[in-house]
Amino acid sequence: MKSKTILDKKSFELTISRLCYQLIENHDNFVDTALIGIQPRGIPLANRIAKQLGQILGKNDLSLGNIDVTFSRDDFRRREHPIVPKSTKMDFIVEDKKVVLIDDVLFTGRTVRAALDEILAYGRPREVELLVLIDRRFSRHLPIEPNYVGSTIDTMATEKIKVEWEELEGKDRVLVQRK
Protein backbone atom coordinates (compact mmCIF):
# COMPACT_ATOMS: atom_id res chain seq x y z
CA MET A 1 0.00 0.00 0.00
CA LYS A 2 1.40 3.41 -1.02
CA SER A 3 0.88 6.38 1.23
CA LYS A 4 1.62 10.08 0.97
CA THR A 5 1.63 12.63 3.80
CA ILE A 6 -0.59 15.60 3.02
CA LEU A 7 -0.44 17.30 6.44
CA ASP A 8 2.69 17.01 8.55
CA LYS A 9 3.05 17.89 12.23
CA LYS A 10 3.67 21.60 11.57
CA SER A 11 0.77 22.20 9.19
CA PHE A 12 -1.42 19.95 11.36
CA GLU A 13 -0.92 22.26 14.36
CA LEU A 14 -1.46 25.38 12.26
CA THR A 15 -4.67 23.97 10.87
CA ILE A 16 -6.08 23.16 14.31
CA SER A 17 -5.16 26.65 15.60
CA ARG A 18 -6.90 28.22 12.62
CA LEU A 19 -10.04 26.13 13.21
CA CYS A 20 -10.06 27.27 16.86
CA TYR A 21 -9.89 30.97 15.91
CA GLN A 22 -12.63 30.49 13.31
CA LEU A 23 -14.82 28.93 16.01
CA ILE A 24 -14.10 31.84 18.38
CA GLU A 25 -15.19 34.32 15.69
CA ASN A 26 -18.64 32.71 15.55
CA HIS A 27 -19.08 31.50 19.11
CA ASP A 28 -17.48 34.28 21.15
CA ASN A 29 -17.27 32.91 24.71
CA PHE A 30 -18.88 29.49 24.05
CA VAL A 31 -21.52 29.89 26.78
CA ASP A 32 -24.29 28.38 24.63
CA THR A 33 -22.06 26.16 22.51
CA ALA A 34 -21.52 22.42 22.73
CA LEU A 35 -18.68 20.63 20.94
CA ILE A 36 -19.58 17.07 20.00
CA GLY A 37 -17.08 14.61 18.49
CA ILE A 38 -18.40 11.78 16.33
CA GLN A 39 -17.24 8.29 17.43
CA PRO A 40 -14.67 7.01 16.97
CA ARG A 41 -12.21 9.16 14.99
CA GLY A 42 -13.82 12.54 15.67
CA ILE A 43 -13.04 12.26 19.39
CA PRO A 44 -9.31 13.10 19.32
CA LEU A 45 -10.03 16.12 17.12
CA ALA A 46 -12.81 17.35 19.43
CA ASN A 47 -10.55 16.87 22.47
CA ARG A 48 -7.68 18.72 20.81
CA ILE A 49 -9.88 21.62 19.78
CA ALA A 50 -11.51 21.87 23.21
CA LYS A 51 -8.09 21.85 24.88
CA GLN A 52 -6.70 24.56 22.62
CA LEU A 53 -9.86 26.69 22.90
CA GLY A 54 -9.56 26.41 26.68
CA GLN A 55 -5.98 27.68 26.55
CA ILE A 56 -6.83 30.57 24.23
CA LEU A 57 -9.94 31.65 26.15
CA GLY A 58 -8.56 30.80 29.60
CA LYS A 59 -11.55 28.67 30.59
CA ASN A 60 -12.07 25.00 31.26
CA ASP A 61 -15.85 24.70 31.34
CA LEU A 62 -16.50 24.09 27.65
CA SER A 63 -19.32 21.65 26.94
CA LEU A 64 -17.61 18.71 25.27
CA GLY A 65 -19.26 15.41 24.42
CA ASN A 66 -19.11 12.54 22.01
CA ILE A 67 -21.75 10.72 20.07
CA ASP A 68 -21.96 7.26 18.56
CA VAL A 69 -24.04 6.99 15.40
CA THR A 70 -24.13 3.19 14.94
CA PHE A 71 -27.85 2.78 15.64
CA SER A 72 -28.86 5.56 13.24
CA ARG A 73 -26.71 4.46 10.32
CA ASP A 74 -28.43 3.67 7.04
CA ASP A 75 -26.22 0.69 6.21
CA PHE A 76 -27.28 -1.73 8.97
CA ARG A 77 -27.29 -5.26 7.47
CA ARG A 78 -25.67 -4.01 4.27
CA ARG A 79 -22.14 -4.51 5.52
CA GLU A 80 -20.29 -7.76 5.65
CA HIS A 81 -19.53 -7.29 9.34
CA PRO A 82 -21.74 -5.38 11.73
CA ILE A 83 -20.24 -2.31 13.38
CA VAL A 84 -19.80 -2.60 17.12
CA PRO A 85 -21.34 0.42 18.83
CA LYS A 86 -19.18 2.75 20.90
CA SER A 87 -20.23 4.95 23.78
CA THR A 88 -22.13 8.21 23.67
CA LYS A 89 -21.33 10.73 26.37
CA MET A 90 -23.13 14.02 26.74
CA ASP A 91 -23.19 15.57 30.20
CA PHE A 92 -25.11 18.63 29.09
CA ILE A 93 -28.48 19.47 27.59
CA VAL A 94 -28.46 20.18 23.85
CA GLU A 95 -31.83 21.93 23.91
CA ASP A 96 -31.36 25.47 22.52
CA LYS A 97 -27.56 25.03 22.32
CA LYS A 98 -25.35 25.84 19.37
CA VAL A 99 -23.92 22.43 18.54
CA VAL A 100 -20.67 21.97 16.62
CA LEU A 101 -20.34 18.42 15.28
CA ILE A 102 -16.72 17.40 14.86
CA ASP A 103 -15.27 14.61 12.70
CA ASP A 104 -11.90 13.92 11.14
CA VAL A 105 -12.89 13.24 7.52
CA LEU A 106 -16.01 14.22 5.59
CA PHE A 107 -16.57 11.81 2.71
CA THR A 108 -20.07 10.68 1.71
CA GLY A 109 -21.89 12.66 4.41
CA ARG A 110 -23.81 9.59 5.63
CA THR A 111 -22.13 9.53 9.05
CA VAL A 112 -23.03 13.19 9.57
CA ARG A 113 -26.63 12.49 8.54
CA ALA A 114 -26.79 9.76 11.19
CA ALA A 115 -25.18 12.08 13.76
CA LEU A 116 -27.87 14.72 13.11
CA ASP A 117 -30.54 12.08 13.83
CA GLU A 118 -28.80 11.04 17.05
CA ILE A 119 -28.44 14.65 18.27
CA LEU A 120 -32.14 15.30 17.71
CA ALA A 121 -32.98 12.39 20.06
CA TYR A 122 -31.49 14.48 22.88
CA GLY A 123 -33.45 17.65 22.19
CA ARG A 124 -33.71 20.52 19.73
CA PRO A 125 -30.49 22.47 19.35
CA ARG A 126 -30.70 26.10 18.24
CA GLU A 127 -28.34 25.33 15.38
CA VAL A 128 -25.92 22.63 14.31
CA GLU A 129 -22.63 23.30 12.55
CA LEU A 130 -20.07 20.88 11.15
CA LEU A 131 -16.31 21.03 11.59
CA VAL A 132 -14.01 18.58 9.78
CA LEU A 133 -10.26 18.33 9.51
CA ILE A 134 -10.35 16.95 5.97
CA ASP A 135 -13.08 17.54 3.39
CA ARG A 136 -12.95 15.06 0.49
CA ARG A 137 -14.47 17.17 -2.22
CA PHE A 138 -16.90 15.90 -4.89
CA SER A 139 -17.61 12.63 -3.07
CA ARG A 140 -20.83 13.46 -1.25
CA HIS A 141 -23.88 11.17 -1.40
CA LEU A 142 -26.02 13.63 0.54
CA PRO A 143 -26.38 17.43 0.50
CA ILE A 144 -24.16 18.05 3.55
CA GLU A 145 -21.44 20.69 3.66
CA PRO A 146 -19.05 21.63 6.49
CA ASN A 147 -18.93 25.07 8.12
CA TYR A 148 -15.28 24.79 9.19
CA VAL A 149 -12.72 22.92 7.09
CA GLY A 150 -9.11 22.16 7.96
CA SER A 151 -8.10 21.15 4.48
CA THR A 152 -9.97 20.38 1.28
CA ILE A 153 -8.61 17.64 -0.94
CA ASP A 154 -9.55 15.87 -4.13
CA THR A 155 -9.30 12.09 -4.01
CA MET A 156 -10.33 9.04 -5.94
CA ALA A 157 -12.92 6.74 -4.41
CA THR A 158 -10.32 3.97 -4.14
CA GLU A 159 -8.06 6.11 -1.98
CA LYS A 160 -8.28 6.30 1.78
CA ILE A 161 -7.59 9.24 4.08
CA LYS A 162 -6.02 8.38 7.41
CA VAL A 163 -5.77 10.98 10.14
CA GLU A 164 -3.21 9.95 12.77
CA TRP A 165 -2.93 11.37 16.28
CA GLU A 166 0.03 11.70 18.58
CA GLU A 167 -1.96 10.19 21.45
CA LEU A 168 -3.12 7.19 19.38
CA GLU A 169 -0.57 6.48 16.64
CA GLY A 170 2.40 8.47 17.98
CA LYS A 171 2.41 11.19 15.35
CA ASP A 172 0.13 14.02 14.20
CA ARG A 173 -0.29 13.71 10.44
CA VAL A 174 -2.71 13.06 7.60
CA LEU A 175 -2.01 10.42 4.97
CA VAL A 176 -3.51 9.50 1.63
CA GLN A 177 -3.31 5.75 1.15
CA ARG A 178 -3.60 3.98 -2.19
CA LYS A 179 -3.89 0.24 -2.72
Next chain:
Amino acid sequence: MNEQAIIKNQLSTEHLLGIKQITAADINLIFETADQFKEVLNRPIKKVPSLRDITVANLFFENSTRTRISFELAEKRLGADVVNFSAASSSLKKGETLIDTVNNILAMKVDMVVMRHPNPGSCIFLSRHIDVPIINAGDGAHEHPTQALLDTYSIREQHGSLKGKKVVIVGDILHSRVALSNIFCLQKLGAEVMVCGPTTLMPKYIASLGVKVEHNLRRALEWCDVANMLRIQLERQEIMYFPSLREYSMMYGLTKEILDSLGKKITVMHPGPINRGVEITSDVADSSQSIILDQVENGVAVRMAILYLLAGKIKREE
Protein backbone atom coordinates in the same frame (compact mmCIF):
# COMPACT_ATOMS: atom_id res chain seq x y z
CA MET B 1 -15.96 6.49 6.42
CA ASN B 2 -13.94 5.01 9.22
CA GLU B 3 -12.74 1.57 8.29
CA GLN B 4 -11.24 1.14 11.76
CA ALA B 5 -14.72 0.97 13.23
CA ILE B 6 -15.41 -2.31 11.47
CA ILE B 7 -14.52 -5.19 13.75
CA LYS B 8 -15.48 -8.72 12.85
CA ASN B 9 -17.77 -9.16 15.75
CA GLN B 10 -21.04 -10.95 15.53
CA LEU B 11 -23.00 -13.67 17.27
CA SER B 12 -22.01 -17.25 16.50
CA THR B 13 -25.67 -18.25 16.19
CA GLU B 14 -28.71 -17.42 14.06
CA HIS B 15 -31.18 -17.94 16.91
CA LEU B 16 -31.21 -17.49 20.67
CA LEU B 17 -32.61 -20.88 21.66
CA GLY B 18 -30.83 -21.22 24.97
CA ILE B 19 -27.67 -20.20 26.80
CA LYS B 20 -26.34 -23.70 26.19
CA GLN B 21 -26.04 -22.94 22.46
CA ILE B 22 -24.09 -19.67 22.76
CA THR B 23 -20.48 -18.88 23.74
CA ALA B 24 -18.93 -16.61 26.35
CA ALA B 25 -17.86 -14.29 23.50
CA ASP B 26 -21.51 -14.05 22.39
CA ILE B 27 -22.58 -13.17 25.93
CA ASN B 28 -19.94 -10.45 26.22
CA LEU B 29 -20.90 -9.01 22.83
CA ILE B 30 -24.54 -8.89 23.97
CA PHE B 31 -23.49 -7.12 27.19
CA GLU B 32 -21.31 -4.55 25.42
CA THR B 33 -24.12 -3.78 22.98
CA ALA B 34 -26.62 -3.57 25.86
CA ASP B 35 -24.41 -0.95 27.55
CA GLN B 36 -25.00 1.34 24.57
CA PHE B 37 -28.74 0.62 24.49
CA LYS B 38 -28.94 1.46 28.18
CA GLU B 39 -27.64 4.91 27.29
CA VAL B 40 -30.25 5.16 24.51
CA LEU B 41 -32.98 4.37 27.07
CA ASN B 42 -31.94 7.36 29.17
CA ARG B 43 -32.39 9.84 26.32
CA PRO B 44 -35.44 12.07 26.05
CA ILE B 45 -36.29 10.21 22.80
CA LYS B 46 -35.69 6.54 23.63
CA LYS B 47 -35.85 5.23 20.10
CA VAL B 48 -33.39 4.38 17.35
CA PRO B 49 -34.31 3.43 13.78
CA SER B 50 -32.06 0.35 13.34
CA LEU B 51 -34.85 -2.22 12.88
CA ARG B 52 -37.31 -0.04 11.00
CA ASP B 53 -37.61 -2.57 8.14
CA ILE B 54 -38.13 -5.56 10.45
CA THR B 55 -41.40 -7.06 11.69
CA VAL B 56 -41.28 -9.15 14.85
CA ALA B 57 -43.97 -11.59 15.95
CA ASN B 58 -44.30 -12.15 19.70
CA LEU B 59 -45.85 -15.59 20.07
CA PHE B 60 -46.86 -16.20 23.66
CA PHE B 61 -48.38 -19.64 24.07
CA GLU B 62 -48.09 -19.16 27.82
CA ASN B 63 -48.97 -16.19 30.03
CA SER B 64 -46.46 -13.46 30.64
CA THR B 65 -46.55 -9.83 31.68
CA ARG B 66 -42.99 -8.70 32.28
CA THR B 67 -41.25 -10.60 29.50
CA ARG B 68 -43.84 -9.73 26.88
CA ILE B 69 -43.90 -6.03 27.72
CA SER B 70 -40.12 -5.97 27.92
CA PHE B 71 -39.77 -7.57 24.47
CA GLU B 72 -42.42 -5.34 23.00
CA LEU B 73 -40.76 -2.19 24.34
CA ALA B 74 -37.36 -3.39 23.12
CA GLU B 75 -38.76 -4.05 19.64
CA LYS B 76 -40.58 -0.72 19.45
CA ARG B 77 -37.57 1.24 20.68
CA LEU B 78 -35.53 -0.30 17.88
CA GLY B 79 -38.13 0.92 15.41
CA ALA B 80 -39.47 -2.55 14.51
CA ASP B 81 -43.08 -3.34 13.73
CA VAL B 82 -44.64 -5.70 16.25
CA VAL B 83 -47.45 -8.24 16.11
CA ASN B 84 -48.61 -9.94 19.27
CA PHE B 85 -50.19 -13.30 19.66
CA SER B 86 -51.42 -14.99 22.79
CA ALA B 87 -52.62 -18.54 23.09
CA ALA B 88 -55.93 -17.63 24.68
CA SER B 89 -57.26 -15.96 21.53
CA SER B 90 -55.67 -18.19 18.89
CA SER B 91 -56.55 -20.92 16.41
CA LEU B 92 -54.58 -23.40 18.53
CA LYS B 93 -57.84 -24.05 20.28
CA LYS B 94 -59.19 -25.13 16.90
CA GLY B 95 -56.52 -27.80 16.54
CA GLU B 96 -53.84 -26.10 14.44
CA THR B 97 -50.26 -27.40 14.89
CA LEU B 98 -47.40 -25.18 16.07
CA ILE B 99 -45.61 -25.28 12.70
CA ASP B 100 -48.79 -24.40 10.83
CA THR B 101 -49.53 -21.50 13.17
CA VAL B 102 -46.02 -20.11 12.83
CA ASN B 103 -45.84 -20.62 9.06
CA ASN B 104 -49.11 -18.78 8.63
CA ILE B 105 -47.73 -15.84 10.55
CA LEU B 106 -44.47 -15.94 8.60
CA ALA B 107 -46.40 -15.97 5.31
CA MET B 108 -47.42 -12.44 6.22
CA LYS B 109 -43.74 -11.41 5.90
CA VAL B 110 -42.59 -11.52 9.50
CA ASP B 111 -38.79 -11.35 9.93
CA MET B 112 -38.24 -12.56 13.50
CA VAL B 113 -40.06 -14.65 16.08
CA VAL B 114 -40.03 -14.31 19.85
CA MET B 115 -41.68 -17.36 21.39
CA ARG B 116 -42.77 -18.56 24.80
CA HIS B 117 -44.20 -22.04 24.91
CA PRO B 118 -45.11 -24.46 27.73
CA ASN B 119 -43.26 -27.38 26.10
CA PRO B 120 -39.52 -27.75 26.72
CA GLY B 121 -37.51 -27.73 23.49
CA SER B 122 -40.29 -26.19 21.40
CA CYS B 123 -38.00 -23.39 20.16
CA ILE B 124 -35.32 -25.87 19.11
CA PHE B 125 -37.97 -27.92 17.32
CA LEU B 126 -39.32 -24.84 15.55
CA SER B 127 -35.85 -23.70 14.51
CA ARG B 128 -35.49 -26.89 12.44
CA HIS B 129 -38.60 -26.09 10.42
CA ILE B 130 -38.54 -22.35 9.80
CA ASP B 131 -35.70 -20.12 8.66
CA VAL B 132 -36.21 -16.83 10.48
CA PRO B 133 -34.37 -15.98 13.73
CA ILE B 134 -36.12 -17.31 16.83
CA ILE B 135 -35.66 -15.91 20.32
CA ASN B 136 -36.68 -18.20 23.14
CA ALA B 137 -38.72 -16.28 25.72
CA GLY B 138 -39.08 -19.36 27.92
CA ASP B 139 -39.86 -22.95 26.93
CA GLY B 140 -41.46 -24.92 29.74
CA ALA B 141 -39.01 -25.82 32.50
CA HIS B 142 -36.11 -25.85 30.02
CA GLU B 143 -34.49 -22.48 29.33
CA HIS B 144 -35.22 -18.75 29.60
CA PRO B 145 -32.09 -17.29 28.03
CA THR B 146 -33.02 -13.59 28.01
CA GLN B 147 -33.79 -13.72 31.74
CA ALA B 148 -30.40 -15.30 32.46
CA LEU B 149 -28.66 -12.68 30.32
CA LEU B 150 -30.36 -9.79 32.07
CA ASP B 151 -29.66 -11.37 35.48
CA THR B 152 -25.94 -11.77 34.76
CA TYR B 153 -25.85 -8.32 33.12
CA SER B 154 -27.27 -6.87 36.36
CA ILE B 155 -24.66 -8.73 38.46
CA ARG B 156 -21.92 -7.46 36.13
CA GLU B 157 -23.26 -3.91 36.60
CA GLN B 158 -23.08 -4.29 40.40
CA HIS B 159 -19.83 -6.22 40.71
CA GLY B 160 -17.87 -5.32 37.56
CA SER B 161 -17.13 -8.87 36.47
CA LEU B 162 -18.61 -12.32 36.93
CA LYS B 163 -15.27 -14.06 37.23
CA GLY B 164 -14.95 -15.82 40.60
CA LYS B 165 -18.24 -14.38 41.89
CA LYS B 166 -20.32 -16.70 44.03
CA VAL B 167 -23.97 -16.86 43.10
CA VAL B 168 -26.60 -18.94 44.85
CA ILE B 169 -29.94 -19.73 43.23
CA VAL B 170 -32.55 -20.44 45.88
CA GLY B 171 -35.91 -22.17 45.61
CA ASP B 172 -37.74 -24.27 43.09
CA ILE B 173 -34.83 -25.45 40.92
CA LEU B 174 -36.83 -28.41 39.59
CA HIS B 175 -39.47 -26.38 37.75
CA SER B 176 -37.32 -23.38 36.93
CA ARG B 177 -36.13 -22.50 33.45
CA VAL B 178 -34.56 -19.39 34.98
CA ALA B 179 -32.32 -21.58 37.15
CA LEU B 180 -31.03 -23.71 34.26
CA SER B 181 -30.29 -20.76 31.99
CA ASN B 182 -28.66 -18.87 34.85
CA ILE B 183 -26.42 -21.83 35.70
CA PHE B 184 -25.18 -22.06 32.08
CA CYS B 185 -24.73 -18.30 31.75
CA LEU B 186 -22.92 -17.79 35.07
CA GLN B 187 -20.61 -20.74 34.47
CA LYS B 188 -19.71 -19.55 30.96
CA LEU B 189 -18.63 -16.23 32.46
CA GLY B 190 -16.54 -17.87 35.17
CA ALA B 191 -18.82 -17.50 38.22
CA GLU B 192 -19.28 -20.19 40.86
CA VAL B 193 -22.85 -21.40 41.22
CA MET B 194 -24.68 -23.01 44.10
CA VAL B 195 -28.29 -24.13 44.15
CA CYS B 196 -30.25 -24.19 47.39
CA GLY B 197 -33.68 -25.57 48.15
CA PRO B 198 -35.59 -28.51 49.60
CA THR B 199 -34.55 -31.95 48.30
CA THR B 200 -37.92 -32.43 46.65
CA LEU B 201 -37.42 -29.31 44.48
CA MET B 202 -33.91 -30.29 43.41
CA PRO B 203 -33.43 -32.16 40.09
CA LYS B 204 -31.80 -35.53 40.71
CA TYR B 205 -28.66 -34.99 38.62
CA ILE B 206 -28.23 -31.25 39.19
CA ALA B 207 -24.70 -31.73 40.63
CA SER B 208 -23.57 -33.12 37.26
CA LEU B 209 -23.82 -29.56 35.90
CA GLY B 210 -20.91 -28.66 38.18
CA VAL B 211 -22.91 -26.69 40.73
CA LYS B 212 -22.72 -26.93 44.50
CA VAL B 213 -25.87 -28.19 46.23
CA GLU B 214 -26.94 -26.92 49.64
CA HIS B 215 -30.11 -27.46 51.62
CA ASN B 216 -29.52 -24.90 54.36
CA LEU B 217 -30.34 -21.32 53.41
CA ARG B 218 -28.09 -19.69 56.01
CA ARG B 219 -25.01 -21.67 54.92
CA ALA B 220 -25.75 -20.83 51.28
CA LEU B 221 -26.07 -17.12 52.04
CA GLU B 222 -22.86 -17.08 54.08
CA TRP B 223 -21.05 -18.52 51.06
CA CYS B 224 -22.41 -16.25 48.34
CA ASP B 225 -21.95 -12.73 46.93
CA VAL B 226 -25.29 -12.75 45.13
CA ALA B 227 -28.55 -14.54 45.97
CA ASN B 228 -31.12 -15.09 43.23
CA MET B 229 -34.43 -15.96 44.91
CA LEU B 230 -36.79 -17.92 42.65
CA ARG B 231 -40.54 -17.94 42.82
CA ILE B 232 -42.34 -21.09 43.96
CA GLN B 233 -44.08 -22.12 40.76
CA LEU B 234 -47.29 -23.51 42.16
CA GLU B 235 -48.82 -23.70 38.68
CA ARG B 236 -46.18 -26.24 37.59
CA GLN B 237 -46.43 -28.40 40.71
CA GLU B 238 -48.77 -31.30 40.17
CA ILE B 239 -48.11 -32.78 43.63
CA MET B 240 -47.22 -31.28 47.00
CA TYR B 241 -43.43 -30.93 47.13
CA PHE B 242 -43.42 -29.46 50.63
CA PRO B 243 -45.92 -29.58 53.52
CA SER B 244 -47.07 -25.95 53.36
CA LEU B 245 -46.12 -22.55 51.96
CA ARG B 246 -45.63 -21.36 55.53
CA GLU B 247 -43.09 -24.07 56.20
CA TYR B 248 -41.29 -23.33 52.93
CA SER B 249 -41.05 -19.65 53.76
CA MET B 250 -39.74 -20.42 57.27
CA MET B 251 -37.00 -22.66 55.82
CA TYR B 252 -36.13 -20.89 52.57
CA GLY B 253 -37.68 -17.42 52.74
CA LEU B 254 -35.18 -14.56 52.76
CA THR B 255 -35.88 -12.21 55.66
CA LYS B 256 -34.26 -8.98 56.82
CA GLU B 257 -33.06 -10.72 60.01
CA ILE B 258 -31.01 -13.33 58.09
CA LEU B 259 -29.73 -10.70 55.65
CA ASP B 260 -28.57 -8.35 58.43
CA SER B 261 -26.96 -11.14 60.43
CA LEU B 262 -24.59 -12.18 57.61
CA GLY B 263 -21.93 -9.60 58.39
CA LYS B 264 -21.59 -8.71 54.69
CA LYS B 265 -23.72 -7.06 52.06
CA ILE B 266 -24.92 -9.53 49.47
CA THR B 267 -26.88 -8.58 46.36
CA VAL B 268 -30.47 -9.86 46.29
CA MET B 269 -32.19 -10.68 43.00
CA HIS B 270 -35.55 -12.06 41.93
CA PRO B 271 -36.74 -12.78 38.39
CA GLY B 272 -40.34 -11.86 39.30
CA PRO B 273 -43.22 -12.07 39.82
CA ILE B 274 -42.56 -11.91 43.56
CA ASN B 275 -44.67 -13.79 46.08
CA ARG B 276 -44.11 -11.32 48.89
CA GLY B 277 -43.79 -13.15 52.20
CA VAL B 278 -43.05 -16.53 50.61
CA GLU B 279 -39.57 -16.69 49.08
CA ILE B 280 -38.70 -13.12 50.04
CA THR B 281 -40.17 -10.70 52.57
CA SER B 282 -41.33 -7.22 51.60
CA ASP B 283 -38.61 -5.40 53.53
CA VAL B 284 -35.90 -7.40 51.71
CA ALA B 285 -37.51 -6.95 48.28
CA ASP B 286 -37.62 -3.18 48.82
CA SER B 287 -34.22 -2.87 50.54
CA SER B 288 -31.12 -1.19 49.12
CA GLN B 289 -29.47 -4.59 48.61
CA SER B 290 -32.22 -5.68 46.24
CA ILE B 291 -31.67 -5.01 42.51
CA ILE B 292 -35.02 -6.42 41.42
CA LEU B 293 -36.13 -3.28 39.60
CA ASP B 294 -32.67 -2.80 38.04
CA GLN B 295 -33.12 -6.29 36.57
CA VAL B 296 -36.38 -5.22 34.96
CA GLU B 297 -34.84 -1.99 33.65
CA ASN B 298 -31.82 -3.86 32.23
CA GLY B 299 -34.15 -6.40 30.63
CA VAL B 300 -35.20 -3.95 27.93
CA ALA B 301 -31.59 -2.97 27.09
CA VAL B 302 -30.43 -6.61 26.99
CA ARG B 303 -33.35 -7.64 24.77
CA MET B 304 -32.66 -4.69 22.46
CA ALA B 305 -29.06 -5.92 22.14
CA ILE B 306 -30.19 -9.48 21.30
CA LEU B 307 -32.75 -8.31 18.73
CA TYR B 308 -30.24 -5.90 17.19
CA LEU B 309 -27.45 -8.48 16.92
CA LEU B 310 -29.70 -11.21 15.51
CA ALA B 311 -31.38 -8.80 13.08
CA GLY B 312 -27.90 -7.83 11.89
CA LYS B 313 -27.55 -11.33 10.48
CA ILE B 314 -30.70 -11.17 8.36
CA LYS B 315 -29.73 -10.70 4.74
CA ARG B 316 -32.22 -9.20 2.35
CA GLU B 317 -32.39 -10.78 -1.07
CA GLU B 318 -32.95 -7.92 -3.47
